[in-house]
Amino acid sequence: MTANQVLIEKLTFRMLLRIVLGFLCGVRALATENNTAQQRPPPLLLVSFDGFRADYLRRFDMPNLNHLYSQGVLVEQLTNVFVTKTFPNHYSLVTGLFAESHGILASNMYDPISKKHFRTSNDTDPMWWSQAEPLWLTALDSGYKTAAVMWPGSDVTIRNRTATHFFPYDSKVTFEQRLKNVTEWILGNKKEPGVMFAALYWEEPDGSGHRFGPDNTTAMQKALKEVDDNIGLLMSELKRTGLLGHVNVLITSDHGMAQCSEERLIRLNDCLHPDNYTLVDLTPVAALIPQKDADVIFGILSKCHKHMTAYVKNAIPDRLHYRNNERVQPIILVADEGWTIIQQGNKLPRLGDHGYDNSLPSMHPFLAATGPSFRQGYRTSSLQSVDIYPLMCHLLSVPPRPNNGTLYQARCLLADETCWDVPLVVGLVVGVLLVLSTLTVLIRLLSYRRSSGPRAFQRLQIDDDDDDDPLLE
Ligand SMILES: *[C@@H]1O[C@H](CO)[C@@H](O)[C@H](O)[C@H]1NC(C)=O
Ligand SMILES: *[C@@H]1O[C@H](CO)[C@@H](O)[C@H](O)[C@H]1NC(C)=O
Ligand SMILES: *[C@@H]1O[C@H](CO)[C@@H](O)[C@H](O)[C@H]1NC(C)=O
Ligand SMILES: *[C@@H]1O[C@H](CO)[C@@H](O)[C@H](O)[C@H]1NC(C)=O
Ligand SMILES: *[C@@H]1O[C@H](CO)[C@@H](O)[C@H](O)[C@H]1NC(C)=O
Ligand SMILES: *[C@@H]1O[C@H](CO)[C@@H](O)[C@H](O)[C@H]1NC(C)=O
Ligand SMILES: CC(=O)N[C@H]1CO[C@H](CO)[C@@H](O)[C@@H]1O
Ligand SMILES: [Zn+2]
Helix, strand or coil, X not given: CHHHHHHHHHHHHHHHHXXXXXXXXXXXXXXXXXXXXXXXXXXXXXXXXXXCCCCHHHHCCCHHHHHHHHCCEEXXXXXXXXXXXXXXXXXXXXXXXXXXXXXXXXXXXXECCCCEEEECCECCCXXXXXXXXXXXXXXXXXXXXXXXXXXXXXXXXXXXXXXXXXXXXXXXXXXXXXXXXXXXXXXXXXXXXXXXXEEEEECCCHHHHHHHCCCCHHHHHHHHHHHHHHHHHHHHHHHHCCCCCCCEEEEECCCCCEECCCCCEEEHHHCCCHHHEEEEECCCEEEEEECCCHHHHHHHHHCCCCCEEEEEHHHCCHHHCCCCCCCCCCEEEEECCCCEEECCCCCCCCCEECCCCCCCHHHXXXXXXXCCCECCCEEEEEEEHHHHHHHHHHHHCCCCCCCCCCCCCHHHHECCCCCCCHHHHHHHHHHHHHHXXXXXXHHHHHXXXXXCCCCCCHXXXXXXXHHHCXXXX
């Protein structure tokens, strides 16, 4: 009788072990499932609509975009990189690197080694871009053809190479024209195979966001209707050329947009005469080089305005990943959301702006994707924008360059990946353990109650067949 109960106890314990171990083995087996079957991957088209703030998706009606991600995946918010400007973030998307590691740190830069200045309007000197290598070049090494259309850096000869196809930057070329060239290049022709990776850039809704401010619903509705029409055009063009369902399409953006106001101006000249520093970049993240007495100048700037934070270079917080590069200036000033730094006067340069702290939701863009490699109807709340690069390399089977992203979260977007929600798995395992140990305790209690007296040492005597259990070997 008691021996039977001890046996039941042992069986319960083994069942528990089997379930837990079996579960863990299953997880491992699924995670290492053979994935090399995919011989030649589908081409990948990466599209950026500049300045597409994540919450525009909720605020405005976008039937074409909605249709696209309802058949694919949607990441509601991307945590992008600091500074939340166009060039740094577009370069992060195609390199997987934080700004300090790819070297495109702002819209206006100064390089103290070469003593050169960078402006987004005059950006073709390769030295600015050569600290990293964008995917449209790395993919060439896998024998692929590539295309990059108006994407920041795409018309620059980086490390002595360009994409197979590119346009010299010209904002006047319509979205439709850019798109037509891209689909033609992806299709290829009888003599040439098509491109495997194409990056396509469009200036809206950034332009309207700056001009009217993101809070102007009338203006933004119009701008986003045009963006959505362009997405419709993209889908019908893919259908027309027979590419639909055979290419993976990523639609994303570089940053969001915050509403600015004449009531939220920070005037540097109210605090410090401009003779005391050289200004490299102004708003909403100012970069400056003090002339002399750096400590005094920093002291003045750090008390200048309660909506502006001053950092000396080596005290810039780690989480911004904005320190380890010679192009980060000795002092940076970061305005609070919606504040604008100017030197003097009362003029607000733009009704909407971006560049602020990348932890602000208003600075975040989104990611939507569809195609044969993606799950259907899957939604998730967030992802790091640097994770898009390893995802794209995975989709193309291109060995990634060293980068700051991981595939860990991004693979949840893919159709052929088993993606475990870690807290859920841990919760399940703990739950199973709890239930089984409760059972064991109950059985023990019952066995004590039914047996004639306490026989605490009985269990120790019945240990003979433990070795036969393969799970315990
Ligand atoms: C994976 O599949 C490829 C071909 O599809 C095969 O050559 C390889 O041996 C497989 N690897 C494993 C671990 O099953
Ligand atoms: C662009 O920058 C280069 C130096 O990098 C300079 O020589 C050239 O004059 C600049 N062009 C314009 C139009 O400003
Ligand atoms: C760049 O390529 C050209 C010719 O294609 C070659 O002459 C030159 O040496 C290369 N430069 C570098 C830095 O590799
Ligand atoms: C884009 O396509 C048009 C023809 O549709 C062609 O004339 C033009 O050269 C192409 N642009 C580039 C940069 O190749
Ligand atoms: C919003 O933008 C429209 C142009 O689309 C402009 O006419 C209107 O004055 C703006 N409204 C506000 C409140 O700024
Ligand atoms: C980002 O990646 C680069 C290249 O691997 C590396 O040098 C750098 O240390 C990384 N940054 C962080 C914060 O891990
Ligand atoms: C703190 C500081 O160095 N202030 C100087 C800034 O520049 C003006 C004009 O050149 C000087 O008069 C200040 O002493
Ligand atoms: Zn932008």
